[in-house]
Each structure stands twice: as C-alpha cells, then as structure tokens.
Amino acid sequence: MPPRVVSCPACGKPASFAAENRFRPFCSERCRTVDLGEWAAEGYRIPVKEPDSADEPGRAPPE
Ligand SMILES: [Zn+2]
Known part of the structure; x- marks a missing residue:
C-alpha cells in the first residue's frame, strides 16, 4: 500500500x-499550530457584546 500524501493546508x-x-x-507541528492560530484569530473577529463597557467607572475621556 503506497503511502498517502496530501498537501499541507x-x-x-x-x-x-x-x-x-x-x-x-x-x-509538521508548526504548520498545525499556525493554522490553528489563524483559526483562533478568525474567531476573535466576531464582534462580542460587552455590556459593561458603557458604564465602566475608570473611563478616560477622549483627547
Ligand atoms: Zn506545512
């Protein structure tokens, strides 16, 4: 049985x-880590509601 070879994503x-x-x-482990990292970065792009940001006590006014 010949070894199966795929293109590293x-x-x-x-x-x-x-x-x-x-x-x-x-x-390799490095490529897998890189891909997972990009995956996580994609997830971070999803806007998350932060209900506490509106009445945060220590908010500095914009300059
Ligand atoms: Zn690779």
Missing part, C-alpha cells in the same frame, strides 16, 4: 497522511 508541502504523522493533514 498551511504551507502546501507534501505531508504524509499516514497514521504515524500525528500532525496530519499538516506536514
């Missing part, structure tokens, strides 16, 4: 999809 290099590659479908 992070860097595009061939990455082994075999069971021994625990970072699959990425080629």
Whole structure:
C-alpha cells in the first residue's frame, strides 16, 4: 500500500497522511499550530457584546 500524501493546508508541502504523522493533514507541528492560530484569530473577529463597557467607572475621556 503506497503511502498517502496530501498537501499541507498551511504551507502546501507534501505531508504524509499516514497514521504515524500525528500532525496530519499538516506536514509538521508548526504548520498545525499556525493554522490553528489563524483559526483562533478568525474567531476573535466576531464582534462580542460587552455590556459593561458603557458604564465602566475608570473611563478616560477622549483627547
Ligand atoms: Zn506545512
């Protein structure tokens, strides 16, 4: 059975999809981390309601 190789979603290099590659479908731990980081950044872009910001006591006035 020939080893299955996929393109790493992070860097595009061939990455082994075999069971021994625990970072699959990425080629390395670094690429997996980078991709997860971008994923988290996407999540941060979702606006979050902050009900406390309106009456925050120590708010400095704009200059
Ligand atoms: Zn990679």
